[in-house]
Amino acid sequence: MASLLKQPLKLALVQLAAGADKAANLSQVRSKVLEAAKAGAKLIVLPECFNSPYGCQYFPKYAETILPTPPPKDQAPSWHTLSSVAMEAKAYLIGGSIPEFVPDTKKYYNTSLVFSPAGNLIAAHRKTHLFDIDIPGKIKFKESDVLSPGNKVTIFDMPEYGQIGLAICYDVRFPEVATIAARKGAFLLVYPGAFNTTTGPMHWSLQGRARAMDNQVYVALCSPARDMDASYHAWGHTMLVSPNAEVIAEADEKEAIIYGELEGAKIEETRKGIPLNTQRRFDVYPDVSVGTVRFEE
Numbered sequence: 001m002a003s004l005l006k007q008p009l010k011l012a013l014v015q016l017a018a019g020a021d022k023a024a025n026l027s028q029v030r031s032k033v034l035e036a037a038k039a040g041a042k043l044i045v046l047p048e049c050f051n052s053p054y055g056c057q058y059f060p061k062y063a064e065t066i067l068p069t070p071p072p073k074d075q076a077p078s079w080h081t082l083s084s085v086a087m088e089a090k091a092y093l094i095g096g097s098i099p100e101f102v103p104d105t106k107k108y109y110n111t112s113l114v115f116s117p118a119g120n121l122i123a124a125h126r127k128t129h130l131f132d133i134d135i136p137g138k139i140k141f142k143e144s145d146v147l148s149p150g151n152k153v154t155i156f157d158m159p160e161y162g163q164i165g166l167a168i169c170y171d172v173r174f175p176e177v178a179t180i181a182a183r184k185g186a187f188l189l190v191y192p193g194a195f196n197t198t199t200g201p202m203h204w205s206l207q208g209r210a211r212a213m214d215n216q217v218y219v220a221l222c223s224p225a226r227d228m229d230a231s232y233h234a235w236g237h238t239m240l241v242s243p244n245a246e247v248i249a250e251a252d253e254k255e256a257i258i259y260g261e262l263e264g265a266k267i268e269e270t271r272k273g274i275p276l277n278t279q280r281r282f283d284v285y286p287d288v289s290v291g292t293v294r295f296e297e
């Protein structure tokens with residue numbers, strides 16, 4: 001059987017320190033992406049909300065209107081930075097996420113844009129599960145006060161390498177999405193995400209490792225760096241997890257780039273040893289990935 005990952009792939013996860021100055025954030029994006037490309041990365045990932053601090057109060061101010069594509073330059077500087085730097089870096093670029101505004105419906109989304117090495121937009125994922133939680137005395141957050149949810153599972157293809165499942169932060173807590181992407185043939189699940197200093201130590205690594213263990217694929221979690229002066233304290237700890245659920249590389253809370261060399265043989269070896277993928281009992285429970293999954297809006 002053909003490998004899910006057609007050739008080895010060097011991946012870079014950029015744990016960026018995003019502040020209040022959007023132009024400064026975008027210039028930092030440019031320099032970090034080029035640094036990662038110079039180190040040989042062919043797929044580069046940015047964190048959730050890389051053009052702004054993270055928080056409901058910031059979404060409208062930093063939002064960009066990206067439809068129809070391509071958007072005018074002055075309307076969508078983040079879109080254009082991603083497109084041009086992907087081209088300059090000659091790498092695939094998963095642009096973490098930015099707040100998106102759709103004027104027709106007056107709705108905001110938390111949206112991840114993916115660009116090819118030619119600078120073309122090849123995928124977009126709108127966060128499907130909004131981060132609405134309330135842990136008394138610890139953290140209360142309600143993205144749905146401002147944001148609307150996306151309505152699809154996102155899988156995109158890098159023709160020379162293979163398929164990737166893409167979702168954002170809180171989406172990682174819903175294993176169905178990961179399972180569907182893996183069943184459709186993804187070799188890697190990518191989650192730009194900004195857990196915090198309460199839920200980060202509880203679940204960040206556990207979620208990443210669990211999605212890898214269940215699906216026997218690589219998993220990448222990419223966080224902003226922690227800023228103790230910001231209203232939201234991101235957990236950091238950007239990490240890459242192997243198909244056997246081992247942490248391959250992990251940042252601390254500061255700005256950093258972590259790298260990993262992904263190999264299809266590692267997925268095959270994991271699945272050969274513990275062949276979950278051929279042992280599933282779809283006669284006992286249905287395969288959700290061949291059911292009524294929505295891939296396009």
Ligand SMILES: O=C(O)CCC(=O)C(=O)O
Binds near residue numbers: 130
């Ligand atoms: O699930 C969590 O604990 C954190 C989620 C989050 O911060 C987000 O969705 O942005």
